[in-house]
Every structure is written in C-alpha cells, then in structure tokens.
Amino acid sequence: xxxxxxxxxxxxxxxxxxxxxxxxxxxxxxxxxxxxxxxxxxxxxxxxxxxxxxxxxxxxxxxxxxxxxxxxxxxxxxxxxxxxxxxxxxxxxxxxxxxxxxxxxxxxxxxxxxxxxxxxxxxxxxxxxxxxxxxxxxxxxxxxxxxxxxxxxxxxxxxxxxxxxxxxxxxxxxxxxxxxxxxxxxxxxxxxxxxxxxxxxxxxxxxxxxxxxxxxxxxxxxxxxxxxxxxxxxxxxxxxxxxxxxxxxxxxxxxxxxxxxxxxxxxxxxxxxxxxxxxxxxxxxxxxxxxxxxxxxxxxxxxxxxxxxxxxxxxxxxxxxxxxxxxxxx
Amino acid sequence: xxxxxxxxxxxxxxxxxxxxxxxxxxxxxxxxxxxxxxxxxxxxxxxxxxxxxxxxxxxxxxxxxxxxxxxxxxxxxxxxxxxxxxxxxxxxxxxxxxxxxxxxxxxxxxxxxxxxxxxxxxxxxxxxxxxxxxxxxxxxxxxxxxxxxxxxxxxxxxxxxxxxxxxxxxxxxxxxxxxxxxxxxxxxxxxxxxxxxxxxxxxxxxxxxxxxxxxxxxxxxxxxxxxxxxxxxxxxxxxxxxxxxxxxxxxxxxxxxxxxxxxxx
Numbered sequence: 001x002x003x004x005x006x007x008x009x010x011x012x013x014x015x016x017x018x019x020x021x022x023x024x025x026x027x028x029x030x031x032x033x034x035x036x037x038x039x040x041x042x043x044x045x046x047x048x049x050x051x052x053x054x055x056x057x058x059x060x061x062x063x064x065x066x067x068x069x070x071x072x073x074x075x076x077x078x079x080x081x082x083x084x085x086x087x088x089x090x091x092x093x094x095x096x097x098x099x100x101x102x103x104x105x106x107x108x109x110x111x112x113x114x115x116x117x118x119x120x121x122x123x124x125x126x127x128x129x130x131x132x133x134x135x136x137x138x139x140x141x142x143x144x145x146x147x148x149x150x151x152x153x154x155x156x157x158x159x160x161x162x163x164x165x166x167x168x169x170x171x172x173x174x175x176x177x178x179x180x181x182x183x184x185x186x187x188x189x190x191x192x193x194x195x196x197x198x199x200x201x202x203x204x205x206x207x208x209x210x211x212x213x214x215x216x217x218x219x220x221x222x223x224x225x226x227x228x229x230x231x232x233x234x235x236x237x238x239x240x241x242x243x244x245x246x247x248x249x250x251x252x253x254x255x256x257x258x259x260x261x262x263x264x265x266x267x268x269x270x271x272x273x274x275x276x277x278x279x280x281x282x283x284x285x286x287x288x289x290x291x292x293x294x295x296x297x298x299x300x301x302x303x304x305x306x307x308x309x310x311x312x313x314x315x316x317x318x319x320x321x322x323x324x325x326x327x328x329x330x
Numbered sequence: 331x332x333x334x335x336x337x338x339x340x341x342x343x344x345x346x347x348x349x350x351x352x353x354x355x356x357x358x359x360x361x362x363x364x365x366x367x368x369x370x371x372x373x374x375x376x377x378x379x380x381x382x383x384x385x386x387x388x389x390x391x392x393x394x395x396x397x398x399x400x401x402x403x404x405x406x407x408x409x410x411x412x413x414x415x416x417x418x419x420x421x422x423x424x425x426x427x428x429x430x431x432x433x434x435x436x437x438x439x440x441x442x443x444x445x446x447x448x449x450x451x452x453x454x455x456x457x458x459x460x461x462x463x464x465x466x467x468x469x470x471x472x473x474x475x476x477x478x479x480x481x482x483x484x485x486x487x488x489x490x491x492x493x494x495x496x497x498x499x500x501x502x503x504x505x506x507x508x509x510x511x512x513x514x515x516x517x518x519x520x521x522x523x524x525x526x527x528x529x530x531x532x533x534x535x536x537x538x539x540x541x542x543x544x545x546x547x548x549x550x551x552x553x554x555x556x557x558x559x560x561x562x563x564x565x566x567x568x569x570x571x572x573x574x575x576x577x578x579x580x581x582x583x584x585x586x587x588x589x590x591x592x593x594x595x
Contacts, residue, residue: 076422077422080419080421080422082421082422206440206441207440209432209434209435209438210435212428212432212435213432213435215420215422215424216418216419216420216424216429216432217415217418217419219379219384219415220413220415220418222382222383222384222404223382223384223408223411223412223413223415223494224408224432224433224435224436224488225403225404225405225406225407225408225409225435225436226404226435227404265422265423269423269424269425269428270422270423271422271424271428272428
C-alpha cells in the first residue's frame with residue numbers, strides 16, 4: 001500500500017488542480033478547462049480566466065503549500081522540536097514589518113513593492129537570527145529557538161507601533177496582506193517560488209541521511225560523520241529562503257508548516273524518502289483546496305487564506321490527535 | 331611492534347576558562363578492550379568526546395593510525411570510529427530499524443541509496459542483539475536496555491575499527507550490563523568504554539585507564555591497577571581486592587572488589 005502513496009498523491013494533486021481550475025466565480029466544465037490548457041485562445045474569455053487568472057494562482061497555492069510543509073519539516077528536524085514552524089523564527093514577522101514600514105511610511109501599496117518589502121524584511125530577520133544564534137560558532141538548538149521567539153516579539157512590537165500611527169486605510173491593507181492571499185499570483189513572478197520550492201525539495205532529499213541523523217541528537221550525528229553546525233546553518237538558510245519567498249508572494253499563511261509534517265508523520269516515517277515527498281505533496285494538495293475554499297465559500301468575495309488554513313487545520317489536527325490517542329488506548 | 335591505533339599526546343581541554351583535562355598521554359593498541367574509570371567529574375566523558383571529535387582539544391594531539399584526527403574528513407573518521415552514547419533523545423516516531431539503519435550514514439554519498447546488502451547488514455545486526463521481533467517498533471517505546479542494544483546494532487552497521495562507549499550500562503539491569511559489554515566485545519574491534527562499575531570494568535578490560543581530576547593517574551592491566559590503595563586514594567572507599575577466575579580458563583584471574591560499608595559510623 002505504501003508503494004502507491006506517492007503515485008496516489010500525485011494523481012490527487014492533478015485531479016485537484018483540474019477541479020481548482022474549473023470552480024470559482026464562473027463555473028467552467030472540465031471540457032472547457034481542458035480546451036484552455038491544450039489549445040489556448042486568448043480571445044475567449046473563459047479560456048483567459050483559466051490560463052491567466054486561475055492557473056497561476058493555483059500553481060502558486062500548490063508551491064506555497066509544498067514549500068511551507070518542507071520548511072516546517074526541515075526546521076522541526078534541525079531543531080528536534082516538533083513545535084518548530086517557519087513562523088516561529090521571526091521570519092514572517094520580519095516580512096510583516098517590512099510591509100508595514102513601506103505602507104505606513106511611504107504609502108506605497110503596489111503588489112510588487114509589497115512583495116519586495118516582505119522579502120527584505122524576512123531577509124533582515126533571518127540575518128539577525130543567524131548572527132545571534134551562531135555567534136561564536138555555537139549553534140545550540142535552544143539558542144536558535146529562543147532567538148527566533150525574541151525576534152518575533154521585537155518585530156511585532158515595531159509593527160504594532162507603526163500600525164498605531166497609520167491611517168485606517170493603510171491598516172486594512174496591511175491586515176489583508178498579513179492574512180495571506182494568492183490573488184497576486186501572475187505568470188511573471190511564478191517562477192521564483194516554483195524554483196525555490198523545487199530546489200529546496202531536491203536539497204532536502206539529498207541531505208536526508210544527515211538530516212535524519214540529527215533526529216537522535218547532535219552528538220550522535222557527529223559520531224556518524226555529520227558536520228552538524230554546517231548542516232544546521234545550511235538548512236536554516238534553506239528553510240528561511242523558502243519561507244521568505246512564499247511570504248513575499250502570498251503573505252502570511254499560518255499553520256501549514258507546523259501541521260502537514262505532523263499529519264504525514266502519523267502515517268509514514270519522516271526518515272524515509274517517501275515520507276519527505278509525501279510531506280511536500282500533501283502540503284501542496286491541502287493548499288490547492290484551501291484556495292478553492294477561499295474563492296468559493298462566500299459569493300463574490302475572497303476569504304483570507306490564513307484564516308482558512310488555521311481554522312480547518314487546527315480542527316483536522318485536533319481530531320487526528322484524538323483519533324490517534326483513542327487508537328493507542330485500545 | 332605495530333603502531334598504536336589511537337594515541338593521545340599531551341592532551342588538554344579547557345571549557346570556558348576551566349581546565350577539564352590536562353596533559354594526558356597514552357596509546358592504545360589494536361584489538362584491545364580498554365576500560366576508562368574514574369570518579370564523577372574526572373573527565374571521562376570529556377576525554378571520550380575529544381576522541382570521537384565532538385569537542386576539539388585545547389592543546390596536544392590525538393593521532394588515529396598515526397595521523398592527527400583533524401586530518402580525517404568527518405565521514406571518513408566515522409567509518410573508523412563508532413560511538414555508543416549514554417542516552418539517545420528521540421521523539422519523531424522513529425522505528426528501531428530506522429535508528430539502526432543510520433549506521434550506514436558515513437558509508438553513503440549524497441546520491442547513493444540503501445541497497446540490498448545494506449539492508450541485510452542492518453537486519454543481521456538487529457538479529458545479533460536479539461531485537462528482530464521489535465524491528466518495526468517505535469524506538470521510544472523500547473526499554474533502556476533495548477535502546478542500548480539497538481545502539482550497539484547501529485555501531486555494528488557502521489563497521490568501525492574502534493568502538494567508543496560512554497557509560498553505556500549506567501542505568502541498566504545487571505543482566506543487560508553484562509550482555510551489552512559482551513556484545514561490544516564480540517564485535518572483535520578495539521573498544522574504549524567508560525565504566526561506573528569497577529568490577530565489570532575489571533572483568534572485561536584488557537587494560538584500564540584511570541582518570542582523576544582531569545589527569546591520567548594510572549594505566550595497566552586490571553590486576554595491576556585495582557588495588558586497595560588506588561581505591562582509597564582515587565575513589566575514596568575502603569575495600570579488599572581478591573583475585574577470581576577470568577572469562578577464560580587460560581586467562582590470568584581478574585581482580586574482584588569487596589567494598590567495606592559503614593563510613594558514617
């Protein structure tokens with residue numbers, strides 16, 4: 001059964017992609033979707049909707065989900081902390097701060113500028129984190145986690161301060177941004193998250209043995225020939241890049257990075273290549289459907305992604321925990 | 331006379347500004363079973379950590395097969411030296427098989443996969459430590475003794491020339507203390523192990539190293555080392571030492587300690 005897991009997930013992703021392309025404000029048949037994909041004619045409106053609007057945002061949703069899931073898996077592994085998550089390290093609060101700074105001080109609200117500011121903010125947060133945590137070359141797990149939490153609060157404080165002085169219009173723009181949305185997806189910039197997520201996935205698979213060795217402790221990993229400091233630094237940079245690019249492209253999308261690796265871990269061991277691939281695909285799959293829900297739950301209005309991931313995610317996660325506990329007690 | 335497998339020259343280690351080890355010199359020949367003993371805080375774990383390169387010494391040199399250990403790439407060194415640690419943290423639902431399989435890590439490049447030979451080697455190692463029936467169980471659910479046996483199996487998969495063990499038996503039942511040490515001995519490679527139980531150390535070791543306050547105070551066969559004087563000077567206990575038969579009939583006897591009690595009276 002486990003041999004069918006990855007092909008099954010890939011099929012589910014393709015099926016979901018087609019579903020996601022057909023539903024929305026204008027419902028299209030699968031035939032129309034297929035027509036648009038196979039024989040695109042930009043003069044037909046429905047085909048334009050599929051190719052210019054829905055396809056890029058659906059792909060962005062997939063890559064964002066997959067990227068956050070593997071960033072979560074990597075961070076949970078290198079910190080050996082099951083609660084680690086891409087947002088725990090101050091990366092997204094850095095991004096929010098960048099956005100708020102731009103909107104509040106300069107009044108800029110163009111999508112591209114916001115993405116750039118978010119990326120710059122995350123890069124600053126990431127740089128500070130590395131500087132603090134790796135000071136004197138001691139990359140203790142506890143130091144890293146605590147520095148991340150401290151940075152999160154630091155950036156939140158500055159963000160709140162700026163928001164306090166901003167006008168209501170800017171505040172609502174910032175809040176909508178920070179809750180996440182795929183509506184800014186376009187073909188021109190899609191390559192960046194796609195590339196970063198694919199490269200991240202390949203690097204994680206190549207380093208899987210060293211990553212797995214970390215799971216039973218730094219000292220044990222050293223005795224297996226792993227250069228723990230270099231590995232942790234590299235993987236932290238990789239996870240930060242993934243998060244920064246995704247946050248810049250679609251704002252703050254919480255809970256996916258924490259939850260997906262745990263859900264997959266319920267069913268398959270993360271030390272197996274299959275487990276890692278399943279984590280990436282499940283993240284993408286979940287985000288595809290979250291995007292569909294965001295577009296269709298309320299007519300003519302789009303719900304913020306972050307609200308849906310957190311709401312559905314936490315309920316699903318809790319029910320899995322309870323089911324698992326019940327199974328264990330029988 | 332062949333060159334020693336591992337030798338330590340004028341080794342010192344400071345942690346912060348505190349000296350932990352100072353001026354250690356010793357050499358260990360291939361195939362020996364070395365027991366490292368000493369009171370709490372003597373620097374046993376610190377010395378072992380230097381030997382398996384978790385820490386770097388402040389001064390002095392450690393030579394492995396005649397070459398400074400820092401000249402070995404980490405992976406190459408891990409193919410020579412395997413380590414069984416005191417305690418293993420794990421909370422990610424790893425199966426015993428997966429933990430033992432980590433032993434192949436230093437033998438694999440980025441692109442290679444675990445092949446049928448490796449798998450056989452892993453299963454054989456699990457079989458040798460008597461845990462085949464638990465191979466798919468979660469590592470966390472195993473008892474202390476089973477975890478340590480699993481770590482020995484991992485060391486076997488690693489196919490080292492030298493096995494280092496840091497008090498691998500410290501909180502195990504007597505049965506497992508003996509079983510784990512005999513498993514280590516059965517690997518047929520050089521072993522350096524630190525011990526709390528002096529009788530166990532004396533019975534199993536070819537040679538003992540005695541550490542106290544970061545310095546090496548004695549090195550020699552158990553019969554030479556374990557004396558009432560050393561026990562009172564270094565360990566602060568009163569005891570008698572008698573000689574009992576060793577593991578093999580041909581071997582000379584091993585010292586056996588009978589402690590005296592009632593110090594508070």
